[in-house]
Amino acid sequence: MASRYADVYAGWKSDPQSFWSNAANAIDWFERPARAFDADAGIYGHWFAEGITNTCYNCLDRHVAAGRGEQIAFIYDSPVTGRVERISYASLLGDVAALAAVYRKLGVGKGDRIIIYMPMIPQAAVAMLAAARIGAVHSVVFGGFAANELAVRIDDCQAKLIVSASCGIEPGRTVAYKPLLDAALDIATHKPAHCLVFQREMAEAAMTEGRDLDFAAALAAAKQAGEEVGCTPVASTDPLYVLYTSGTTGQPKGVVRDNGGHMVALKWSMENFFGVQPGEVFWAASDIGWVVGHSYIVYGPLLNGSTSILFEGKPVGTPDPGTYWRIIAEHGVVVMFTAPTALRAIRKEDPEASHVRRYDLSKFRALFLAGERADPDTIQWAENALGVPVIDHWWQTETGWPVAGNPMGLGLLPVKYGSPAVPLPGYDVQILDDAGHPVGAGTLGNVVVKLPLPPGCLPTLWNADHRFRAAYLDEFPGYYKTADAGYLDEDGYIFIMARTDDIINVAGHRLSTGAMEEVCASHPDVAECAVIGIADDLKGQVPAGFLVINSNVSRETSEIEREVISLVRERIGPVAAFRLAICVKRLPKTRSGKILRATIQKIADRQPWKMPATIDDPVILDEITVALQGRGIGV
Ligand code: COA
Ligand code: AMP
Numbered sequence: 355m356a357s358r359y360a361d362v363y364a365g366w367k368s369d370p371q372s373f374w375s376n377a378a379n380a381i382d383w384f385e386r387p388a389r390a391f392d393a394d395a396g397i398y399g400h401w402f403a404e405g406i407t408n409t410c411y412n413c414l415d416r417h418v419a420a421g422r423g424e425q426i427a428f429i430y431d432s433p434v435t436g437r438v439e440r441i442s443y444a445s446l447l448g449d450v451a452a453l454a455a456v457y458r459k460l461g462v463g464k465g466d467r468i469i470i471y472m473p474m475i476p477q478a479a480v481a482m483l484a485a486a487r488i489g490a491v492h493s494v495v496f497g498g499f500a501a502n503e504l505a506v507r508i509d510d511c512q513a514k515l516i517v518s519a520s521c522g523i524e525p526g527r528t529v530a531y532k533p534l535l536d537a538a539l540d541i542a543t544h545k546p547a548h549c550l551v552f553q554r555e556m557a558e559a560a561m562t563e564g565r566d567l568d569f570a571a572a573l574a575a576a577k578q579a580g581e582e583v584g585c586t587p588v589a590s591t592d593p594l595y596v597l598y599t600s601g602t603t604g605q606p607k608g609v610v611r612d613n614g615g616h617m618v619a620l621k622w623s624m625e626n627f628f629g630v631q632p633g634e635v636f637w638a639a640s641d642i643g644w645v646v647g648h649s650y651i652v653y654g655p656l657l658n659g660s661t662s663i664l665f666e667g668k669p670v671g672t673p674d675p676g677t678y679w680r681i682i683a684e685h686g687v688v689v690m691f692t693a694p695t696a697l698r699a700i701r702k703e704d705p706e707a708s709h710v711r712r713y714d715l716s717k718f719r720a721l722f723l724a725g726e727r728a729d730p731d732t733i734q735w736a737e738n739a740l741g742v743p744v745i746d747h748w749w750q751t752e753t754g755w756p757v758a759g760n761p762m763g764l765g766l767l768p769v770k771y772g773s774p775a776v777p778l779p780g781y782d783v784q785i786l787d788d789a790g791h792p793v794g795a796g797t798l799g800n801v802v803v804k805l806p807l808p809p810g811c812l813p814t815l816w817n818a819d820h821r822f823r824a825a826y827l828d829e830f831p832g833y834y835k836t837a838d839a840g841y842l843d844e845d846g847y848i849f850i851m852a853r854t855d856d857i858i859n860v861a862g863h864r865l866s867t868g869a870m871e872e873v874c875a876s877h878p879d880v881a882e883c884a885v886i887g888i889a890d891d892l893k894g895q896v897p898a899g900f901l902v903i904n905s906n907v908s909r910e911t912s913e914i915e916r917e918v919i920s921l922v923r924e925r926i927g928p929v930a931a932f933r934l935a936i937c938v939k940r941l942p943k944t945r946s947g948k949i950l951r952a953t954i955q956k957i958a959d960r961q962p963w964k965m966p967a968t969i970d971d972p973v974i975l976d977e978i979t980v981a982l983q984g985r986g987i988g989v
Contacts, residue, residue: 357765359776359816362626366779373779374459374809377612377622381657382416383407384587388810389616390697391806397819398827398834401809402616405590409613410454410487413656413981415585421607423447425633427656429685430476431665433677434523435556441476444748448482448582449573455581456572460514460548464489464586467596469513469546470642471495471504471535473522474906475668477552477569478642479652479900481517482603486594488614489586493596493608495520496643497529498863498929501537503606507598508542510608511816512971517569519552520559525671532559569620587650590614596816597645599751600866601825602856608816609751611648616754617657618778619810620649623755628722629762630689632659637664637681638691644863645751646725650691654755663687669696676709683713690718693862695730698952707739718742720762724749725862726894727850748850750836752826752865754810757781757803758834758848773847780808787841790830793900800854802833806875856886858895861932867897867951869933873925874899879907879914884949885939888987898958898987899935900978911937938981944968954978958988 366373374390381742387405395403416737417425430439448554462468468485472478478494485492492509495504509515515537521762522529532551539545544969551559552569561568576582592942594613598606636655640646655662663685669678670690671905678700712875720743723734736744743766747759759765760775767775777783782804785793793799793989805827811834815822826835837857840850853859855867874883881904899922903914915935922932942950945968957979965972982988 355766356768356819357761359761359764359767362764363779365439367782370780372373374618377809377933378402378405378618379408380621381614381617381710382412383614389591391982393806396813396898397822399806400591400813401612402590404617405614406587407590407614407617408588409484409594409617409653411448412448412617413483413586413653414443418447420587422659425659426661427826428476428479428662428664428915429635429687430664430666432474433682434525435668439476446480448489448577449480450483451582451584452573452576453480454487455576455584457484457490457515457575458583459487459581459754460515460567460577461607461615462488462490464588465491465592465977466514467493467511468493469493469495469504469508469511469516471516471518471525471531471785472552472642473519473529473531474495474641474664475519475552475554475592476664477519479664480644481550482595482648482652483656487585487612488583489588489592491596494643494648495598496641496929497531498643500923500925500927501534502541502925504538505929506543506604506606508538508981509544510598510605510974511596512544513546513810514525516546516549517552518549519569520554521557522557523666523853525668528557530557530559533849534560569701588613589830591813593816596649596650596700597737597751599645599694600864600869602866602868604866604869605989607821607825608818609645609812610814611754611810612813614809617811619650619655619755619808620654623778624654624660626763627756627759627761628689628691629654629720630658630660633661633686634660635663635686636689636691637663637665637687639663639684639696640677640691640693640725646691649727649754662687666700670699670703673711674699676712678712679713682718683717686717687715688719690720690721691722694723694728694732695726695861695893700861701732701735707735715740715742722747722759724756724759724774724857733771743769746774748848752812753807754812756770757764758783770843770845770847773849775848776846777848783842783848784833785840786830786833793841796841798841798851800830800837801832801838801840801848801850803836804833807834830893834973859889860895860897860898860929861893863929865897865926865930869926870897870899870922871931873903873922874918874935877901877914877918877921879903879909880918881905882941884951886951886955886958888955893931896934897930897932898955899932899943900940901937902941934985936981936985940971940974942974942978945970947983958982960988
């Protein structure tokens with residue numbers, strides 16, 4: 355079948371208002387917006403500004419009202435606890451409506467913020483949907499972040515309530531969440547009134563009298579008393595959630611997501627991009643702490659009336675590299691989404707893909723990859739192993755849904771390995787040089803999106819309009835800066851090559867080297883430092899810290915390196931995967947004092963590099979080369 359992509363994209367470009375108005379018909383509104391876009395509202399305009407709606411209603415109530423209550427909404431598959439649970443739309447609605455009543459009783463209402471710090475258990479999704487139901491704004495914090503990161507988020511969004519669990523399960527260890535939560539509450543200057551804690555039997559948490567409440571008991575009591583609340587009508591432009599993501603400083607950026615535009619975009623993408631129909635099983639193997647979890651574990655599949663898998667496990671070791679294939683076969687998954695790093699982990703343990711042959715994957719139609727660059731080798735390995743299209747697509751926390759990809763729902767286009775294919779309707783992607791001039795096909799430059807951004811993308815940063823403008827809009831007036839570098843080829847295919855800021859991508863997790871430098875520099879013996887991302891076969895990149903020690907320090911440098919590694923784990927969290935710190939005499943700099951991070955990275959990655967013309971002292975690069983070789987890097 356010929357792809358409808360070219361027609362659909364051209365249709366959007368010639369009349370974006372009609373395109374998105376039509377897409378908005380797939381959503382239920384309490385008051386339908388008269389027009390799709392209001393260019394005078396918000397920072398760059400607002401989508402569906404006059405619309406009144408509710409995201410929870412569209413995810414749950416309307417499917418149940420349409421007689422589909424018995425259909426499965428979530429399949430919770432947890433190889434780390436040996437559990438599989440199937441939760442119907444009707445039963446999920448019951449829990450969500452009751453938890454919404456618990457929130458109300460705790461004094462939480464429309465516009466109040468709720469932090470959710472939970473592992474991959476169904477209660478986490480219930481907590482998100484219950485917030486949406488009453489118009490509260492949730493902010494999910496990934497479990498691999500440390501107490502300090504949690505505290506920063508509590509303070510920034512001034513959370514009224516925290517929903518958490520006693521523990522998460524990582525292979526080989528139980529991660530007690532509650533001590534991290536207690537420590538965060540000690541550090542934070544803002545003190546939420548209550549914490550609702552879901553007790554798991556693997557590690558029960560000690561509760562603080564008066565502040566902490568048992569999640570399951572509160573929910574059961576609300577259900578027994580028949581307490582349920584309906585959906586609060588919210589403006590389309592009201593925030594649904596804030597999701598913090600790494601910025602160029604230790605202060606994360608609070609990406610805001612609205613209600614109306616978000617629903618319209620996600621619903622459109624489920625059918626037209628991923629090619630998934632209501633009633634089918636879709637699986638995004640990510641975590642609710644990331645944008646992928648928000649968009650494609652919880653909201654997208656439920657808005658679409660599909661079944662979504664909540665997976666508590668890892669691609670390998672829980673128990674073997676066949677887990678993904680087991681889940682696809684056992685639950686009839688038609689389309690799956692994961693990060694390339696997960697496939698590299700599976701391939702490393704099962705290069706012949708022998709585990710695939712243990713399962714019946716006849717229902718499986720496509721595997722989508724995003725979160726980091728998908729290397730052609732990994733894509734081809736997966737295509738051969740699975741016999742289905744393996745589709746790279748590119749997007750960001752900020753956009754909330756794919757900017758570019760090969761649209762399965764509209765009909766696949768020819769594949770070009772190394773490219774996430776073409777821009778989706780809504781996105782006019784262009785490449786500009788540093789002075790803001792368009793560059794020709796095949797020329798590397800700044801990847802930007804012409805304003806306005808489509809529905810679903812961030813309207814601003816939480817309480818930080820100025821930072822939003824400064825970070826994304828000011829450098830290239832009229833465009834949104836993605837902070838990715840890349841090029842468009844002569845067929846309009848996009849190639850994403852690198853970041854233009856300090857962000858690195860570690861196992862599909864977005865991290866700021868600037869934030870790690872702030873932590874390294876806070877060690878009393880460290881005079882200055884540089885953190886870079888170096889290439890890693892499994893995780894794509896891993897951080898490496900170069901430390902210059904104060905001249906009056908006579909301790910063993912290996913001891914300081916160990917302390918700095920622990921400090922990063924303690925302040926940012928294990929997810930930073932910061933395991934390499936190297937003490938060096940000096941850092942290479944330009945004559946104006948700028949650290950030459952890019953050159954250090956090239957040396958470490960064994961890439962060709964040129965002596966920067968502005969370097970202050972070239973000998974320092976030899977010192978760095980020797981220091982890296984001492985750790986077996988760059989040789
Ligand atoms: N809670 C607490 N700790 C967590 C955590 C969580 N939710 N997630 C990860 N961590 C910890 C890990 O246990 C590990 O700790 P350790 O240093 O004690 O070993 C550390 O953070 C680093 O984790 P990770 O980078 O994930 O490395 P790994 O070696 O444990 O696993 C992969 C490697 C490739 C298997 C794993 O990264 C993976 O499954 N990646 C998929 C990527 C993904 O889902 N991306 C989401 C965006 S699409
Ligand atoms: P996050 O906000 O965590 O989703 O990370 C977004 C960043 O990850 C992007 O700006 C890119 O740098 C990178 N990224 C995501 N998907 C891809 C992809 N398919 N190809 C290349 N880079 C990607």
